[in-house]
Amino acid sequence: xxxxxxxxxxxxxxxxxxxxxxxxxxxxxxxxxxxxxxxxxxxxxxxxxxxxxxxxxxxxxxxxxxxxxxxxxxxxxxxxxxxxxxxxxxxxxxxxxxxxxxxxxxxxxxxxxxxxxxxxxxxxxxxxxxxxxxxxxxxxxxxxxxxxxxxxxxxxxxxxxxxxxxxxxxxxxxxxxxxxxxxxxxxxxxxxxxxxxxxxxxxxxxxxxxxxxxxxxxxxxxxxxxxxxxxxxxxxxxxxxxxxxxxxxxxxxxxxxxxxxxxxxxxxxxxxxxxxxxxxxxxxxxxx
Amino acid sequence: xxxxxxxxxxxxxxxxxxxxxxxxxxxxxxxxxxxxxxxxxxxxxxxxxxxxxxxxxxxxxxxxxxxxxxxxxxxxxxxxxxxxxxxxxxxxxxxxxxxxxxxxxxxxxxxxxxxxxxxxxxxxxxxxxxxxxxxxxxxxxxxxxxxxxxxxxxxxxxxxxxxxxxxxxxxxxxxxxxxxxxxxxxxxxxxxxxxxxxxxxxxxxxxxxxxxxxxxxxxxxxxxxxxxxxxxxxxxxxxxxxxxxxxxxxxxxxxxxxxxxxxxxxxxxxxxxxxxxxxxxxxxxxxxxxxxxxxxxxxxxxxxxxxxxxxxxxxxxxxxxxxxxxxxxxxxxxxxxxxxxxxxxxxxxxxxxxxxxxxxxxxxxxxxxxxxxxxxxxxxxxxxxxxxxxxxxxxxxxxxxxxxxxxxxxxxxxxxxxxxxxxxxxxxxxxxxxxxxxxxxxxxxxxxxxxxxxxxxxxxxxxxxxxxxxxxxxxxxxxxxxxxxxxxxxxxxxxxxxxxxxxxxxxxxxxxxxxxxxxxxxxxxxxxxxxx
Numbered sequence: 045x046x047x048x049x050x051x052x053x054x055x056x057x058x059x060x061x062x063x064x065x066x067x068x069x070x071x072x073x074x075x076x077x078x079x080x081x082x083x084x085x086x087x088x089x090x091x092x093x094x095x096x097x098x099x100x101x102x103x104x105x106x107x108x109x110x111x112x113x114x115x116x117x118x119x120x121x122x123x124x125x126x127x128x129x130x131x132x133x134x135x136x137x138x139x140x141x142x143x144x145x146x147x148x149x150x151x152x153x154x155x156x157x158x159x160x161x162x163x164x165x166x167x168x169x170x171x172x173x174x175x176x177x178x179x180x181x182x183x184x185x186x187x188x189x190x191x192x193x194x195x196x197x198x199x200x201x202x203x204x205x206x207x208x209x210x211x212x213x214x215x216x217x218x219x220x221x222x223x224x225x226x227x228x229x230x231x232x233x234x235x236x237x238x239x240x241x242x243x244x245x246x247x248x249x250x251x252x253x254x255x256x257x258x259x260x261x262x263x264x265x266x267x268x269x270x271x272x273x274x275x276x277x278x279x280x281x282x283x284x285x286x287x288x289x290x291x292x293x294x295x296x297x298x299x300x301x302x303x304x305x306x307x308x309x310x311x312x313x314x315x316x317x318x319x320x321x322x323x324x325x326x327x328x329x330x331x332x
Numbered sequence: 333x334x335x336x337x338x339x340x341x342x343x344x345x346x347x348x349x350x351x352x353x354x355x356x357x358x359x360x361x362x363x364x365x366x367x368x369x370x371x372x373x374x375x376x377x378x379x380x381x382x383x384x385x386x387x388x389x390x391x392x393x394x395x396x397x398x399x400x401x402x403x404x405x406x407x408x409x410x411x412x413x414x415x416x417x418x419x420x421x422x423x424x425x426x427x428x429x430x431x432x433x434x435x436x437x438x439x440x441x442x443x444x445x446x447x448x449x450x451x452x453x454x455x456x457x458x459x460x461x462x463x464x465x466x467x468x469x470x471x472x473x474x475x476x477x478x479x480x481x482x483x484x485x486x487x488x489x490x491x492x493x494x495x496x497x498x499x500x501x502x503x504x505x506x507x508x509x510x511x512x513x514x515x516x517x518x519x520x521x522x523x524x525x526x527x528x529x530x531x532x533x534x535x536x537x538x539x540x541x542x543x544x545x546x547x548x549x550x551x552x553x554x555x556x557x558x559x560x561x562x563x564x565x566x567x568x569x570x571x572x573x574x575x576x577x578x579x580x581x582x583x584x585x586x587x588x589x590x591x592x593x594x595x596x597x598x599x600x601x602x603x604x605x606x607x608x609x610x611x612x613x614x615x616x617x618x619x620x621x622x623x624x625x626x627x628x629x630x631x632x633x634x635x636x637x638x639x640x641x642x643x644x645x646x647x648x649x650x651x652x653x654x655x656x657x658x659x660x661x662x663x664x665x666x667x668x669x670x671x672x673x674x675x676x677x678x679x680x681x682x683x684x685x686x687x688x689x690x691x692x693x694x695x696x697x698x699x700x701x702x703x704x705x706x707x708x709x710x711x712x713x714x715x716x717x718x719x720x721x722x723x724x725x726x727x728x729x730x731x732x733x734x735x736x737x738x739x740x741x742x743x744x745x746x747x748x749x750x751x752x753x754x755x756x757x758x759x760x761x762x763x764x765x766x767x768x769x770x771x772x773x774x775x776x777x778x779x780x781x782x783x784x785x786x787x788x789x790x791x792x793x794x795x796x797x798x799x800x801x802x803x804x805x806x807x808x809x810x811x812x813x814x815x816x817x818x819x820x821x822x823x824x825x826x827x828x829x830x831x832x833x834x835x836x837x838x839x840x841x842x843x844x845x846x847x848x849x850x851x852x853x854x855x856x857x858x859x860x861x862x863x864x
Contacts, residue, residue, distance in 0.1 A: 076512035119418050126563060128481065130468035131421040136355065136406060145418045150468065151481075152488055304538040329517040329541070330508065 047297035047324060048077045050200075055170060056296065057183045057201040059269075065206045066301045071182050072108055073327050074202075079110060082179025083148070087116035087169065089159040089185050106156050109149040114178045116169060118142045118158035127153035132176055137165055146172055157184060200296040207310055208303045216313040217275040219298055223319045224278065225268040226295040231288035237262040238286050247272050253281065262286045267293065298323045333702045333728065334366065340703040340740065341676035342634040349611075350603060350686075353398060355406035356592050357599030367683050368699045368736075370618055376604075376685035377615055379597060382441055384605035397436050400429040401599050407592070409585050414578035421467040423581045423588075424458035427451055430591045433598060445601075447594040450587050454580055461577075473573035480566045487559035494552045502531060502546055515545045604686050613687035616678070616695055621736055622771065623696040625675060626652040630690035632674040647825040648690075649674045653773065655788040657765045660775040660827070662792030663838030667825035668775035669706075671792065672740050675773065676703070679738060698771065699735035702728040705742035718747045725760070732769050739764065739772040750778060758782040793826040794838045 051074065058074075060067045068088075075084055086107050109115055109127065117125065119134070119142035129147040137143070139161055146169065160166050166183075173181050203222060207215045231237075240261040242254050248265050249272045263285040265271065273281065281287070300323050302310060311320050338344065352358050367373035387394035407426040413419045434447045442448070460472040471478035502508045506526065508516055518526075523542045526532045533545045581588070607613060611633065629648040639646045649671055662668040678688040682695055704724045721744060728739055744760075745753040757774070758781050764770045765786030840860070844853040 072514070073512060119416065122416065122418070128468075128484075128566070129417075130462060130466040131417050132466050134405070134418045134422050143418065148466065151485065304540070326517055328513050328515060328543075330519075330522070 047322070048074055051180055051202070051296055052078055053082070053179045053198070054294075054296075055181045055183065055199045057199065057293070058204060059185065059201055060204045060206075065204045066299070067184050067204050068107070070202070070204050070299050070327065071184050074182065075108065075113075078180050083112040083114055083177050084110075085114040085116075085173040085178035085181035086157050087144075087159045087173075087181070087183055088157045089166065089183060106154040108152070108154050110152050111149055113149045114146065114173050114176055114181075115149065115155055115157055116144050116146055116159060116173075117155050119145050121156045121158060122147075125153065125155035127155045129153075129155075133172055135160070135165065135169065137161070144169070146176070148176065159183070159185075199293040201293050202297050202299055203295070204299040204301070206301045206303060207305050209305060212305055212310065212313055215300075216310065219300070219323075220314060220316060220319070221271065221273070221275055221278050222268065222295065222298075223316065223322070224282070225271055225289075228265075228268070228287045228289055228292075230292045231264050231290055235288075237288065242285075243290075244270075246270060249273070250277055253277075254285075259284060260286075262288060264288045264290055267291045268295070295322075299327060300325050302326055333700060333724075333731075336724070337676060337701040337703040337740065338680060340706070340742070341673055341680050342632075343677065343680050345634040345637075346677070346681065349607060352599045352603045353401040354404040354595055354599045356404070356596035357401075357603065360596050360600050365684065366700070367685060368697050370620075370697055373618060373683065373685065373697065376601075377618075377687070379444060379601035380604035380608065380685070380687065381615060382444055383598070383601040384608055386437065386441060387602070387605055387609065393436055397433060397598075397602060400432045400436070401595070401602065403429045404433075404595055404599075407588065409582060409588060411578060411582065414574075414581055416574060417461075417467060417469055420458065420461065420574065420577050420581070424455070424461065424467050425465070426588070427455045427458065427591075430595055431455060433595065434591075437598075445594045445597045446590065447598065448590070451584055451591075454584050457580055458577065469570045469573050473577070474569045477566065477569050477573070480562055480569065484559060484562045484566065487555055487562065490555050491552065491559065494548060494555065495546075498531065498546055498548050498552070506532070508532075508544065510546055515543045517541050518544050600685070608687040611689060613681070613689050614692065616682040616688045616690075616693040618682070619694060619696045621696040621698070622656055622768070624652050624654040624694065625679075625696075625771070626692070626694040627675065627678060627690050628692040630674050630678050630688070630693060632670055632677050633689050634677075635670060635673070649825070649827065651675075651790070651827040652829075653788070653790075655765075655786055656768075656771045657761055657784070657787035658773045658790060659761065659781060659787055660773065660790045660792065661777075661779065662775070663794045664777075664842050666792040666794045666838060668792055669742050670825065671827055672742055672773055672775050676701070676738075676740050696771075697736070698738040700731065701738040701740070702731075703740045703742070704728070705744045705746075716747070718745065721745065721747075729763075732767050734769075736769045737771070739770060741772065741774040743776060744774060746777065754778050754780055758784075761787050788829070791828045793828055 056074070058067045058071055071086065075086065078084060086109075106125075107115060114132070115127075115129075118139060121141065122129075122145060127147075128150045130150055131145055131147055133146040135144045135146070137160065139158065141158060144158055144160055144165075160169055170181060170183075203219070205215050205219060238261055240258070241264065242258075242261060243264045244252055245266060247270050253273075254261070254263070263281065265287065267289050271278065298319075300310065302325060307325055311317075314320070347361075347364075350361060352361050367376060386397075403425065405422045405425050407422050408414075408419070414423065431449055431451070434442055434449045437445070437447065458467070461467045461470045469477070471481065499510050502510065506529070508518075510516065517537050518541060520540050520542055523534060523544060526534055526544060531547050531549070533547050534542050537543045608615075628650050630650070631646070631648050636646045647667075651671065653675070660668050660671055678690055678693050679695060679698070679701065681688050682693065683697060702724065704721050725741075725744075728737060731737060745756055748756075757776065757778065761772070761774065761781060762784035764772045765784040840853055840856045843856070844850070
């Protein structure tokens, strides 16, 4: 199945391996691919100060809206937006670049999207967008905002990575780890789990792992975005413990933008043939 | 001073339930107003009572009121805040919901809240920008806008047509499919054939690839430039319309500020009425100072809730403190502190504009309230707990020169030796009795206080030994929960008036229930007998 079409009517978090991984470029691509039914929604979380899309060297892309699309923009950004819109809500919290404004495009145009500063605000805005008819809603950025929304059951995330020779090893390891983590089941209420059960709230770092003397048991991790281990540490952990996630958004796809790295070299580095099927390589590349 | 009093009365557990729905009501909540003026407090209680009656008369209208209150935004009445569609959206949303709220209330109630609507024309003007929740700078605000926007739409249509035509041509000629993509990444070798093609813009991507973008041609560029020009003019017209609308809103500033003040009063009163209904609060009777403080079946809500959660019985407090100085004696765990907390809680609610959790609560108004005691774990600025208590008392005592104060003292001076504590307390009570602006309640273990002619003594009824012996014979309590249940079951949390010096004699029994060895308990009883 086309992984992009599988995002329809879901809340999709587009998270990047690092700044300028190509998230907003992918967002515009996905918006184009999903047009045709319910209005689409888009917002971002945080202001990252990126002036340019470093993957393709373009000025930082604004989001292209069609008539009916719902966008969240900072009040200050509206003055320079090429957009005719109606205001649906103005939120009572102020971000560094002004109050967030929920708007509906009244004709095609472009605007820079913005977002709230915490999970409670994000949940309220997402609910507002749905109330105003949004089908698929994209959230640009914000790997740490997934957990709360994942509880709603319709969340998915797309991981966008820019892979270059300098970060080939670390990028492959990060994707492998996410792939491996995505197979860890969700912790079910009343489930009988091997004792002792360790619950890790927040980031799972090497320092927070149970000591070496603990050979077995269950480790419950908040969600897969909270894993801050290298591949080897993760493998060790899987060997010692039964693992569960407290929340688990669906990992919909990996988008890998290869730059001076061939697909063969990257897949060799991954060493997981099954994973290759879940990767969308350079969505803008012309297939040979 | 008030902070300690509030903390003692666990006021925040109640205040957390108080959730006004508008930004104006929430701002009032943060002020934590204390009403010492009888007329002002009466007005607050009257408004809460009036909205309570309104809500009781019809649930549908009460729900609608809450809906519109919840939708009231904060409106900022400055030129900068109104310089755009978002600011005007908020002004319209505020006016729309305020108008609906005012319409819901009967005329006499509107008058009570000072809700006088005077902005039909302004709301009609803003309503040209949308129906329902949405607002935009509509064509109706300038005849030129409609024509300009039609021209932009024509440009958009033409641009779309030219783009589709170009993309079709590129697909057919070069096999490049730009559907859904603004650009393509192509292998450098394969892209060599594009060199010199005027309809493609090629630039390096990485060592082996280039990005390719369509070049749409002069006709497209001219149309895009015309669209930019039209968009620029549209922005000018929108800006002028925004300025006119902002001026109209600012002209009504006084009216809008009056609506905001009325909305705040309605919101606060509606929330107080909701709490009164949900928590079964009753309107306190406010008497002229000094007046007896009379509680009938008063409930200290935080404890009532905790006991209910633990499956324990809660006994409401009925008491009348007829003199300005009252001393409450009682056994350990006998309810002295809870009696003080109940009074402090009711007084705080009453003077904060709420109704009180009691079948009846008669009181008078104080300029302030202070709590002293229970500080054995605290130190401040190097002061011991005794030092801290004395410091608090000295500060409150100094204020008695110009203010009417309610002083609540729980086990005051308990951390010093009993002989000096009794002397000190006696002197303090005598002094407070002679000060007409003081109303003091003291709970203590110490017996033999010389409280002065103006003081009244009370005693917590204490442990029901007969009932306990009948029930307890042959049984033993296990675990702290069961022991606490046992004490709860047989402790009589009632306040008895005029109980002499009211010496407490339950400590040894309580120690026994809580697990102190039987031998020690027996020996302690022997010592008591010897002393007699």
